[in-house]
């Protein structure tokens with residue numbers, strides 16, 4: 001699904017030099033390297049503040065902690081996403097309100113969202129799933145009308161451009177009050193371990209976010225609020241500084257792979273290719289097809305027999321996870337998510353795929369369809 005070794009080989013001397021520099025400096029936690037990375041990422045995203053932390057899940061948790069929410073306050077998020085998004089809501093004693101998604105772009109469904117806004121709703125937490133932005137213009141409008149805060153889960157869409165109706169273009173993760181991202185190795189901007197960050201345009205929020213991340217202290221050993229310990233290692237920051245320089249090229253490589261797949265499957269009556277939204281560029285964290293028939297698992301097994309990995313993101317809707325059974329949610333409220341969990345399949349997608357591999361993969365997919 002990914003080829004991190006192949007990617008490393010091409011930038012080996014830069015990465016090795018960066019890691020060696022940190023070992024020589026012996027400043028392993030926080031320090032100037034992390035500050036420099038935060039500044040460079042903020043410049044790339046065109047946002048006032050980037051604050052790095054331990055991982056993407058922490059980024060989401062800290063973003064929620066900063067809002068002074070009360071137990072039982074409601075946070076709306078999609079049913080079709082990675083567990084981290086909803087886990088942190090529940091951990092903080094808040095109530096996750098799961099809503100269905102669109103079948104074609106896998107992001108928050110506006111109709112379900114509107115119906116889920118109630119008296120106790122405080123936050124909307126859209127997920128830019130698979131590399132494409134949610135409908136932020138409408139989400140922001142709903143948030144303003146209902147006095148809600150928006151936090152973006154941008155773990156999968158860093159580098160994506162969002163176009164507002166008035167023509168303004170902004171980067172994913174900088175479209176709301178707080179944006180959260182992850183630098184997990186397989187993410188579009190991945191380090192060589194765990195890492196994450198929050199972004200905001202707001203000075204006051206930025207100050208509070210960095211205080212929470214640092215045991216709630218501004219002056220050493222004086223703790224103003226209850227915080228956590230979540231920080232990015234300097235070695236990871238050094239690696240990320242190198243890789244940030246390649247992020248746009250990496251995105252282009254992913255888009256080229258997506259174009260190849262789109263073209264290979266364009267005439268298929270069986271395969272539905274991922275929709276590209278008008279308002280967002282797609283950075284293809286995943287290339288996720290849907291099958292019209294019930295043959296998804298058979299296709300996955302067939303590809304595996306040909307040595308081609310394929311993954312189901314995500315096989316179980318969040319509302320059906322054992323951990324969230326206490327919410328008492330019904331399948332009937334999530335028809336699209338239920339359908340997606342049975343029909344989606346993500347194909348190999350990374351920066352190192354060459355035409356020969358792409359031909360092998362897409363031929364196998366098309367052969368399977370013809371055989372049915």
Ligand SMILES: *Cc1c(COP(=O)(O)O)cnc(C)c1O
Pocket residue numbers: 055056057058081082084085127153155156181182183184194195196
């Ligand atoms: C990866 C991911 C996260 C969590 O990031 P970690 O760095 O692994 O903690 C959160 N949300 C989504 C949608 C993700 O894909």
